[in-house]
Amino acid sequence: QVQLVESGGGVVQPGRSVRLSCAASGFTDFGKHGMHWVRQAPGKGLEWVTYIWFDGRDEDYIDSVKGRFTISRDNSRNTLYLQMNSLRVEDTAIYYCARYIEDNIGGRFDYWGQGTLVTVSS
């Protein structure tokens, strides 16, 4: 079965960096799917953060993380990454990776990881 497993979260001081990973398994065409990161601050709603195209040639970010976060992927390792630099207290959240799929009907996130918590605190 499809699994997305995030790792790399923890407690980090403001201004420091952390790299999240999302290991995909249970499907053979990881390199054919766009992948996204979505975050959820404690007790709050979902916030879309960033995406990367299936081949890595296109990506975008919400304004609040542009210039600080970088999404990347290694299709040979079936792994998605999120490099988070210059972290702020307001970046504290559970970070989910999600697989995007699109067909002739429409697009959607059909699988989500369990999330990894990043706490930015001094």
Place this chain on the structure above:
Amino acid sequence: EIVLTQSPGTLSLSPGERATLSCRASQSVSSRNLTWYQQKPGQSPSLLIYATSSRATGIPDRFSGSGSGTDFTLTISRLEPEDFAVYYCQHFGNSPFTFGQGTKLEIK
């Protein structure tokens, strides 16, 4: 940026009742680009409805979606105990692919 506004913020109903959740977009969204997710406490979100009205695999037919343009609706015809959760709409038009703020469906 497309802003999605969900209403009500909280909906208090009893099992067996009908639930109607609204998602209003700040600009027109293609019907193929509007999705709904369900999130239960302590769990990741899960896909309910995509392309406005297509149920995801395994979603019972008491869940239905409708709408067009800027107004979209998720309807749960007869609430089961497991349906009490938070529901989010999201669009896949132009980036950023924003979510609504969520509607919490709670037991009355």
